[in-house]
Structures are given as structure tokens and as C-alpha cells.
Amino acid sequence: MFKYIIRRILWMIPTLWFIVSIVFFAMHLLPGDPAIAILGEYATAEALAHLREELGLNRPLLLQYASFLGGLVQGDLGISLTNNKSVTQLILRMLPYSIELALSAIFVSIVIGIPIGIVSALKRNKFIDYAGRTLALLGFSTPSFYLGILLLLLFSLKLDLFPMIGGGKEGDLISRLHHLVLPALSLGLVNASMVMRMTRSALLETMGEDYIQTARSKGLKEMRVIAKHALRNALIPVIAVIGVYVGVTMGTAVLTEIVFNRPGIGKLLVGAVYNRDYPTIQGTLVVFAAFIAIVNLLTDLSYGVADPRIRYE
Amino acid sequence: MKRKRNAFSVFKESKVAVAGSILIIAVVLLAIFAPWIAPHNPVEQSFLNRFSDPETGHLFGTDGYGRDILSRVIWGSRTSLTVGILSVFFSGIIGVSLGIIAGYRGGKLENIIMRLADAFLSLPSLLMGLIIIVALGSGLSKVVIAISVALTPRFIRLAHGPTLTLKEIGYVEAARASGGSATRIMLRHILPNIIGPIAVMATLWVATAIRIEASLSFLGLGTQPPDSSWGLMLKSGVNNIIISPWLAVFPGIAIMLAVMAFNMVGDGLRDALDPKLQG
Numbered sequence: 087m088f089k090y091i092i093r094r095i096l097w098m099i100p101t102l103w104f105i106v107s108i109v110f111f112a113m114h115l116l117p118g119d120p121a122i123a124i125l126g127e128y129a130t131a132e133a134l135a136h137l138r139e140e141l142g143l144n145r146p147l148l149l150q151y152a153s154f155l156g157g158l159v160q161g162d163l164g165i166s167l168t169n170n171k172s173v174t175q176l177i178l179r180m181l182p183y184s185i186e187l188a189l190s191a192i193f194v195s196i197v198i199g200i201p202i203g204i205v206s207a208l209k210r211n212k213f214i215d216y217a218g219r220t221l222a223l224l225g226f227s228t229p230s231f232y233l234g235i236l237l238l239l240l241f242s243l244k245l246d247l248f249p250m251i252g253g254g255k256e257g258d259l260i261s262r263l264h265h266l267v268l269p270a271l272s273l274g275l276v277n278a279s280m281v282m283r284m285t286r287s288a289l290l291e292t293m294g295e296d297y298i299q300t301a302r303s304k305g306l307k308e309m310r311v312i313a314k315h316a317l318r319n320a321l322i323p324v325i326a327v328i329g330v331y332v333g334v335t336m337g338t339a340v341l342t343e344i345v346f347n348r349p350g351i352g353k354l355l356v357g358a359v360y361n362r363d364y365p366t367i368q369g370t371l372v373v374f375a376a377f378i379a380i381v382n383l384l385t386d387l388s389y390g391v392a393d394p395r396i397r398y399e
Numbered sequence: 400m401k402r403k404r405n406a407f408s409v410f411k412e413s414k415v416a417v418a419g420s421i422l423i424i425a426v427v428l429l430a431i432f433a434p435w436i437a438p439h440n441p442v443e444q445s446f447l448n449r450f451s452d453p454e455t456g457h458l459f460g461t462d463g464y465g466r467d468i469l470s471r472v473i474w475g476s477r478t479s480l481t482v483g484i485l486s487v488f489f490s491g492i493i494g495v496s497l498g499i500i501a502g503y504r505g506g507k508l509e510n511i512i513m514r515l516a517d518a519f520l521s522l523p524s525l526l527m528g529l530i531i532i533v534a535l536g537s538g539l540s541k542v543v544i545a546i547s548v549a550l551t552p553r554f555i556r557l558a559h560g561p562t563l564t565l566k567e568i569g570y571v572e573a574a575r576a577s578g579g580s581a582t583r584i585m586l587r588h589i590l591p592n593i594i595g596p597i598a599v600m601a602t603l604w605v606a607t608a609i610r611i612e613a614s615l616s617f618l619g620l621g622t623q624p625p626d627s628s629w630g631l632m633l634k635s636g637v638n639n640i641i642i643s644p645w646l647a648v649f650p651g652i653a654i655m656l657a658v659m660a661f662n663m664v665g666d667g668l669r670d671a672l673d674p675k676l677q678g
Contacts, residue, residue, distance in 0.1 A: 104518040112534035223415075227659035229610050231617060232651035235637060239644050337523025341614055345637060356618055359533050371530065375521055382521075 091383070098379045105375040106158065106368070110151055113364035124167055124361070141167065154368070163372065164365030168358070173369035176354060181373070183253045184339060184350040186262070187269055191335050192328060194274025195281045200324065202278070203285025204317070210290065218282060225279030231341035234272035238345065241268060251347035269346045273339060277331045284327040288320035295319075329385025333378040409671040416667020422660035430476040439467035441474040442625045450643040460645045462635060468646065472653050474627040478539065479657055482622075483609040486546035487601050493547070494554020495597060499585050501555065502562025513559060516552035524549040528611050532620050542621045546608050557600055561593045595672045603665035606658040613654045629654045 121137045122129065129137075138144050142153075157164060163173035206218035225233075242250040254262035292298065293316050301311045340352030347353075351370050358366035410416050429436060438458075445465030453460045459468035501512040519527060524546075531545035565571055571588050579587075615621030616630030617637075624631065629650040636647025 100514075101518050101521050104515075105521060108518075109530055112530050223659060223662065224655075227606070227662050228655050229613060229651075229658070231614065232633065232647075232654060235633065235640070235647045235651060238640065239647070243640070243644065334523050337525040338614075340525070340529075341617060344618065355529075359529070359618075359620065367533065371522070371526065374523075374526060378521060378523070 091387070094383050094386070098376070098383075101379060102372065102375055103155075106155070106372050107151075109368050109371045110154055111147075113367055114147055114150070158372065163369035166358075166366045167363040168361045168366070173365050176366065177351060177369055177373055180349055180351050180354050183348065184336070184343075184352065186266060187273065187339055187342065187348070187350060188332060188335050190266055190270035191273035191277060191339070192332060194270055195277035195331070196328065198275065199278035199281025200285050203282040203324075204289060204312075206282065207286045207289035207293070208312070215286075218286070222279040222282045225276050226283070228276060229341075230273045230276040230338045231345050233276060234269065234342050234345040237268045237272050253349040265346075265348070269339075269342045269348055272345075273335055273342050276338075277328075277335060280327055280331055281324060284324050285320065288323045289316060292316045292320040325385060325388050329381060329388075332381040332385075336374055336377060406671040409673075410667050413667045413670060415663045416670070419660045419663025419667060422656060423664060426476050426480060426657050426660060429473050430480045433474050433477060437467075437470035437473040439470040441466060441470040441627050443467070450639065450646070452643075453645060459649045460643065462632070462643075462646055463639055468632070468649055471627045471632060472629065472649055475629045475632065475650065475653065476657070478616075478622050478626060478628045479609045479612060479654070482539070482542055482546065482612040483605040483657075483661070485543045486550060486608045486612075487605045489543070489547040490550035490604075491554050491597070491601050494551040495558040495590070495593075497551075498555040498558025499562050499589055499593075502559045503566055503581065503585055503589065509559075512555060516555040516559075519549075519552040520556070524553075524607065525611055525614055528615060529618075529620065532615055537615075537620050537623050539622055539626060542612055542615055545615070546611050549611065550604055550608065553600070553604065554597070557597060558593060561596070562589055565589050565592055599665055599669045599672060602661055602668055606661035606665070609654065609657050609661070 121134045121141070121143065125133055125137060142150060145153075154164065161174060163177065165171070166173050166176060202218045202221070206215045209215050238250060241247045248268050249265050252265055254265035289312075293312075298311060298316055301315045302308070306314075339350065340355060342348070343350040343353040344356060351373060355367060355370040355374075358364070358370065443466060445461070448457070448461050448465040449463055451457055451461045451465075457467050457469065459472060461467055462471070497512050497516075501509040522530075527549040528542075528545040531548050532541055535541040535544060566589070571584060574584050574588050612621055612628070613630035613633065616628040617634045619631075619634060622628035622631055632650035633647055633654075636643075636650065639646055
């Protein structure tokens with residue numbers, strides 16, 4: 087297993103290198119000029135030339151690429167073009183907000199999606215199953231940022247229960263949690279519909295297996311058959327779906343952060359896109375790719391916990 | 400022939416799939432006949448009528464320029480459908496071709512295509528689309544290109560797996576032994592056998608493409624004014640959420656219904672093609 091983890095980590099290097107390269111060259115094909123973006127359209131030619139020199143934009147592209155890769159290996163993602171701060175520092179400041187949002191969204195999707203999925207499967211074709219499936223279809227079709235807007239309208243504007251914007255005071259847990267509820271719900275409820283659908287279909291499939299009939303014929307109580315035998319096997323594809331949706335959640339969290347004006351990597355990325363601040367764009371995307379690669383690895387490893395028959399080679 | 404009829408009857412019996420089809424037809428009709436259906440000109444401004452609530456004359460209210468929201472939602476269906484269908488069409492053709500070629504040819508070519516696809520898939524489609532749009536600049540055609548690039552690796556993976564299985568099957572080997580060219584085998588023997596699952600996923604990915612377009616436009620990087628786009632309308636809705644909450648509600652419902660319609664039909668198609676559910 088240790089060998090497997092090492093091999094998977096080593097595999098992450100070429101994938102990340104590829105993503106970094108795509109991002110780097112895509113940024114440098116940008117039609118706009120970062121110097122104009124920073125100084126504005128009316129800047130003099132001398133000022134623009136000076137800034138380009140200062141930012142190293144006049145150097146040959148491959149040289150810029152090599153120095154970017156060199157910095158990256160040492161954890162240096164460059165300097166932001168808009169505020170002269172280290173991109174690594176900017177990202178490290180925003181990362182906790184994004185991670186807490188992603189994790190709480192996953193938590194919401196699990197505590198809502200799995201129980202509804204189980205009930206739906208056990209009460210197949212009954213009213214409660216139809217209600218669950220309709221809800222799932224609705225959730226599955228609602229963009230999370232739109233759900234965020236609706237939650238904002240209802241719980242912030244109308245009922246004044248939760249704050250409209252921001253990520254909460256640093257160091258104040260209650261304030262952070264208070265600001266987290268609506269964004270986490272908007273992301274989590276959409277994912278919950280996917281988790282619910284997968285739990286339902288996996289459980290239905292497992293319930294038809296021979297060993298479930300055997301367990302029943304041994305006289306085990308139905309609840310025990312479900313909890314001990316069916317659910318454990320049905321959970322493997324559910325874990326896969328949750329793993330996949332951590333990546334998707336990271337992507338859509340960008341929009342949630344914009345809707346709730348919440349600090350985070352996504353907001354940093356979008357701000358950088360508007361300002362053509364490509365060191366920050368590159369840096370945030372590299373962090374996204376690395377985060378998703380790590381989640382994929384953890385997902386693969388968690389199969390072994392759910393099903394001890396799975397061996398890693 | 401029997402299988403086709405069975406698949407169709409499974410599809411027809413699914414109320415969800417039929418409702419989805421009706422919804423898609425409705426959106427398509429709205430898009431085609433927008434100039435006749437929309438009660439107002441979608442770009443006509445009226446400063447005396449800014450941010451009006453839903454009322455007679457303006458069923459969905461008006462935006463910050465006094466433009467009729469209902470008319471803009473109707474015209475916005477053109478953008479969503481065009482982007483959704485075109486980007487799935489382009490990514491489908493390129494992705495399925497590359498997936499079949501990779502699976503059939505094998506060797507180094509397969510390795511290169513599949514590793515590239517994996518690398519592209521290591522970022523969510525929305526972020527991949529965002530990178531491309533940042534490089535290309537915004538606008539309708541650029542959005543189609545960005546979403547096509549983001550969806551292509553999904554089609555590559557989808558076509559690659561079954562091709563690996565099919566190329567070892569007797570009749571494909573027989574076609575090869577009787578001197579059939581590789582192109583002919585891929586087009587005549589492999590493609591028709593994998594097209595079912597591809598059609599299912601393509602339908603579901605139209606929904607994904609519509610969502611990505613709305614997301615990019617919401618970020619201000621997709622469709623640009625004065626074109627109507629549901630995502631762009633949501634952006635203006637969020638910016639003016641305190642003054643006029645209605646602004647964000649209706650375009651969002653439109654996105655939801657369009658996405659839901661394609662999801663419903665995709666699910667119905669999947670059931671229809673599932674041999675276990677056929678008679």
C-alpha cells in the first residue's frame with residue numbers, strides 16, 4: 087500500500103506539470119497586455135515599457151517559463167501583478183476559507199444525501215421515493231450559485247437570519263460558522279442530490295445480491311441486513327461519487343464565493359482574471375489541480391476502508 | 400429492429416423522459432420563435448421603467464436599464480441552446496474520434512491521447528473553460544470553443560473504454576481479417592456499437608454545457624452585452640439584489656428548467672438503452 091501511495095504521488099508530478107504548462111502558455115497568449123491592465127489605457131509608452139521590464143515580460147517566453155517552474159518547485163508562485171504581494175502568501179491566506187467551504191459542503195451532501203438515498207431505496211416506488219427523486223432531480227438541475235442566490239434572498243434579505251456577505255471574523259469561530267452556513271448549503275445541497283441518487287441505485291443493486299438473500303434466510307433482522315451487509319457494499323460507488331464531486335465542488339465554489347462575496351481561492355482567481363494578474367491565475371489554478379489530485383488519491387484509498395477486499399498494488 | 404422498438408417504448412413509458420422531451424421542445428420553440436413570442440424588444444431601454452416589479456405589461460419585471468426581463472429570458476434561450484448543443488456537438492465529434500482511434504490503434508498514440516485527456520480532466524470543466532476563455536477572450540463563439548475543449552476529454556474517455564473491448568470481439572477481428580481498412584472498421588463496426596451510451600452522456604452534457612455557459616457569463620467572462628444570456632442576467636441580478644430581488648429569480652428558473660429537461664431526457668435514454676429494463 088505504501089508503494090502504491092508513493093507511485094500515485096509520483097504520478098501527480100507529470101499531471102501537475104502539464105496543467106501548469108497549459109495554464110502558463112494560455113496566460114501568455116492573452117490578447118491583452120498586463121502592463122496596460124495595471125497602469126490603465128492612458129499610460130505613457132515609457133511607463134508601460136518600464137513596467138514590462140520590471141515584471142520580466144520582455145524576457146523570452148521559454149525563459150519566463152523556466153523561471154516560473156524553478157520558483158514553483160521551491161513553493162514560490164511569483165509576485166501578484168496587482169498588489170505586489172507574494173502569490174503563495176495570498177493563496178495561503180485564502181486557502182482555509184476555501185477548504186472549510188469545500189469540507190462543509192461535502193459534509194452537507196453526506197448527511198442529507200445518504201439518508202434520503204437509503205430511505206428512497208427501501209421505500210422504492212412509494213410516495214417518499216418519488217418525493218426524494220423529484221428533489222434530487224431539482225437539486226441536480228439547479229446551479230449551486232443560483233441556489234446560493236435563492237438562499238441569500240430568503241435567509242438573509244427576507245428573514246435576516248444569516249449575513250449576506252463575507253467569510254466571518256478571523257479567529258472568531260462562531261462568526262466564521264455563521265458566515266459558512268448558506269454557502270455550504272448552496273454547494274452541499276446540489277451535491278447531496280448526486281449522493282442521494284448514487285446511494286439509492288447502489289443500495290437497490292446490492293439488495294438484489296445473493297448474499298443479502300442468504301443473510302435474510304439466516305433470520306437476521308432487516309435493519310441488520312441493510313446496515314451490516316447491504317450498506318457497506320453499496321457505499322463504495324457512493325464514496326467514488328463524493329470524491330469526484332469534491333473536485334467539482336472546488337470548481338463551483340468559485341461562483342459561490344462570488345455570490346456570497348466570500349474570501350477564498352475562487353474569488354482570488356476571478357479577481358486575478360479581471361486584472362490579468364497571471365502569476366495569481368497560474369498560482370491558484372496550480373493549487374486547485376494539486377488539491378484535486380490529492381482528493382482523488384484519498385478517494386482511492388478510502389475504498390479500502392469501505393471494502394477490505396480491495397488491495398492496492 | 401426489435402431492440403429499437405423496445406428501447407423507444409421504455410423511453411415512452413417514462414413520464415420523466417416524456418416531460419423532459421416536452422420541455423426541450425418548448426425551449427427550442429422559444430429560441431426559434433423568440434422574435435414573435437417575446438412581448439418586448441429585449442434591448443429596448445426605458446429609464447422611466449427601471450427595476451419595476453413583475454406587473455402587467457412586464458410579467459417578470461424590468462432590469463436596471465428598464466429592459467423587459469421576460470423578453471430577455473426568452474431571447475436568452477437562444478444563447479443557452481446554441482452554446483449547449485454546439486459545444487457538445489464539437490467536443491463529441493473530436494472526443495469520440497480521438498477515443499476510438501486511441502482504443503483501436505493502441506501503443507504510443509493511445510498513451511499520448513489518454514494521458515492528455517487525464518491531465519485535462521484533472522481540473523473541473525468550469526475551471527478548464529475559464530482558462531481557455533481567459534486566453535481567447537470572451538464572446539459567444541469563444542464560449543463554445545472553451546466548453547468544447549473542456550468537454551472533449553470526457554468524450555475521449557467515454558469512447559476509449561468500449562473500443563478496447565470491441566476490437567477484440569469476433570466480428571471486428573473478422574472484418575480486420577477480411578481486409579477492412581482501419582477507418583472503415585472504426586466507422587462501421589465500432590462507432591455504431593458505442594453510440595448509445597454516447598448519446599445518453601451527450602444529452603446529459605448539454606445540460607452541463609448550459610450550466611458552464613451560465614457560470615462563465617455570470618462571472619462576466621462568457622456572453623457579452625448586449626446579447627441576452629441567462630448567466631449574464633443573474634450577474635446583474637446579484638449586483639442589484641437589494642434593489643430588485645426579482646432580477647435574479649427568473650433567469651435562474653430558466654437555467655434550471657433547461658438543465659432539468661436535458662437531465663430528464665438523458666436519464667430516460669439511459670433507462671431505454673439498459674437491456675435489463677427492456678422487455
